[in-house]
Every structure is written in C-alpha cells, then in structure tokens.
Amino acid sequence: MMIKSEITDLNTATGVMRTYVHRPAVDGQYPTILFYSEIFQQTGPIERAAKLIAGHGYNVLVPEVFHELNPIGTVLAYDDAGRDKGNADKMAKSVEGYDTDNAAMIAWVKQQPWHSGDFGAMGFCIGGHLAFRAALQPEIKATACFYATDLHTNVIPNQPGQHSMERLADISGELLMIFGKQDPHIPAAGRAQVYQALVAADKTFTWHEFNGPHAFMRDEGDRYDPQLALLGYQLAFDLFRRNLK
Template identity: 30%
Template sequence: MGERITITTEDGAFSAYVARPDRSPAPAVVVIQEIFGVNQVMRDVTDGLAGQGFLAVCPDLFWRIEPGIDITDKSEAEWKRAFELFNAFDVDAGVKDIAATIDAVRKDPGCNGKVGVVGFCLGGLLAFLAATRTDTDAAVAYYGVGIDARVAEADKLAEPLMLHIAEEDQFVPKAAQEIILQALKNHPQIEVHTYPGRDHAFARAGGEHYDAADAQLAGGRSLAFFQKHLG
C-alpha cells in the first residue's frame, strides 16, 4: 500500500513512508514515530489513516543518527538500541524535520492543503512541539514523554491540539501528568483525555500494555478531531 518519498532540507535528505487514500485530494496527517523508528507498527498506523481518507506520511526522524531504523519492542537488545536512539536524538532538529515534512506534504498534488500531525511516545512530545512551532493545522499527541518540561510552549499554540494521557504511564509519572494537566487543561485550543489504569503505549497494537478498548476509544476521538479540523 505504501510508497517512499524523499524530503530535502538544508541539512540533508531523509525518506518518508507514504500511504495514499482512495480519494484525492485529501487532508494529510504526518505520523511521528516512537523510539523504534519507522517500523511495522508505524507503517500500519500510516496505512490505517489512509484507509480513513487521509494522505498519511511517516518521516524517518532518526536519519541524522542512522537512516532506516526499523526495530520492535520484542527483545531486550532492541529496547536497548531504542533508548540509545532516544538519548541521541536532537528534539529541536526533529521538529524542524517535521516542519519540512509538512511543507512537502502540502505541495503534494494529493493533499488538499490541510495537514495535521499525530505522534506516539517520543512522537507525542514532537507532536506537541509541532503544534507550537510549526504551521500544522491540528495535532494529536499520544502519551508524549517530556511534555511536562515544555508546557510553557503552549503559549505559542494557535491551532487545535489533543492529548491522550495514560494515567499509569511508567515514563510520565503522576507528578509530570499533574504539571501537564494543570498547565494545559483549560487552554482554549487543547483537548485532554486521560485513560485510567492504562500504561505507556496502550495504543501500540501487539505491545505489552496494549488495550484494545481504549486504543479504539482514543483512535475514534483522534479521527473525529482530524475530520473536524482538517476536513
């Protein structure tokens, strides 16, 4: 279903996985990866969005470290590598690469001009920052790690943002969640949903903490949000 495109920046070029909907032109969604690279889970998310009517694009944001990372959450060695990549990753450069992806997608003949972003884990943080630093039309962040340290950036937010927070997230402790909720819950552009009993990556199909019911609930909320703001 997917294809590959190349996105060129001042720093170099990187690839992105693209899935196209049946109808064109369509609104677009940039899918922002977890710490495992553009793996099968991310490609499935991208394909799923195309099936829902969006031009979906998942850029390789680890290209500055090593292009083409594609690992899983199934082995200790892969987890070790994933955290090495996470620690080596330049968040600010990543947001610039997302901005370049948004620009490239807007110019695609298959795009109607509207572009949203959705991110998971590390990508959840990047989706939040894309909402505050880029011209994306709407953003959805799933269990973003590190948002609590950057809530002040919400002052720059001009377009709608949805946050999905797992209440038992091992990577976003209760204290961090409280900072996020207190700072953002009354922001006019931000919609926050919390999921009791859920751990990090509850929407990662096949993952240890996957919960089908809440993944479907969050996915339905995200779809309605994008249909409203990108339609």
C-alpha cells in the same frame, strides 16, 4: 477506503530523512497527517496504524525520527537492545532538529497534488511529544498526542527557551492529549504539570486519562488494549474531522 504506500527521501537541515507516505488510492485532495513513531521508527504496529489513518481519508507521512543517527531504513526491535538504542538516539538529537524535519515535510507536502491544504499531527510515546512539537508549526490545525513522553522533563536536549512546554505560545491549533493512568513514564504529577501549563496558556485542548499502561495503542505485545485503542482512534478522527477539511 483503499490506500497506497510509497517512500520519499526528503532533504532536511540535518540530512536525508526517509519518509513513508500512506494515502488514499482514490484520486483527490485530502488533509495530511504527520504521524510520529515511537523510538523504534516505522515498525509493523506503526505502519499498520498509519495505514488505518490513511484509510479514513488522510495522507499520512511517517518520518524516520532519528534519521541523522541511523542508516536509511533502520527499524529497531521491541527488545532491550532496540529500546537502549532508541533512548540513546533520543538523548543525542537536539529538539530543534525536529523543527527542521517538520518544516521539510510540510514544504514537500504543499507541492503535492493530493494535498488539500490542511495539516494535522499525531504520534505515540516520544511520537506524541513530536506531534506536540509539530503543533508549533503554524500550518498544524489539529494534533493528537498519545502518552507523550518528556513534556514534563528535560530529557530531550533543548537550548534555553526551546523546550516544547516553553513554546506553548506558538501552538495555534487544537490539541488532543491522551494518557494511561498506569504509565510509569508519565506519572500523575507529570501529567498534572502539563495540564496546568496548557490551562495557564489558554490553549484549546481536550484531555483524557484512561486506565491503561504505556503503549496501549501498540497492536503487538502484552500491553495492547484493543478497546482503548479503538476509543483513541475515534477521538483522534473526531478531532481531525472537526478541524481539517
């Protein structure tokens, strides 16, 4: 399916958030996926991933996740300086800011003629966590989380009772949780902690652990695993087909 891309700057509770919109070029109404980047924001690999999803018949929104902390249009490099800046931004932004970002995107999408009424979410790395966070919104019916960081830690600033794992009762849609066994950011004990919490909360989810490193979906650099990436996309598309019209 041919696609088109555009930019919208949305007003949120914490300032203007640039959001990249990739969607089918064919007129019609399609489900919408909120797609969350790594700490580097919309890099080339993230843009290509968003366009791939859009080409399968979805409207895809990619927000600048640290819009409060950077000039509009900021993209961090995949180097030490970019990593350090992104991690500092992660430590500086309160988790509640992501909730108001999500609410702003959902409200805007509901007004668009190309939206079918159904929402999903997806993300890589911290974006996997932010997709999980988006699932707290009642509109989100299906969420694909790829190697979601910090679900098992308290690294992201949280007010008491606001950690994403403390709000599992607010998740009503289906979750797809995908991890790499060789990911040092989410060790086996941390994965087990998240898994056990989801089981205890009686959430609807599927769980996959691949033999792969962190960032195996990123089609740039030496950690990219094309075979695992293809499998990951197939699992995500299956999730969305089953849950979104």
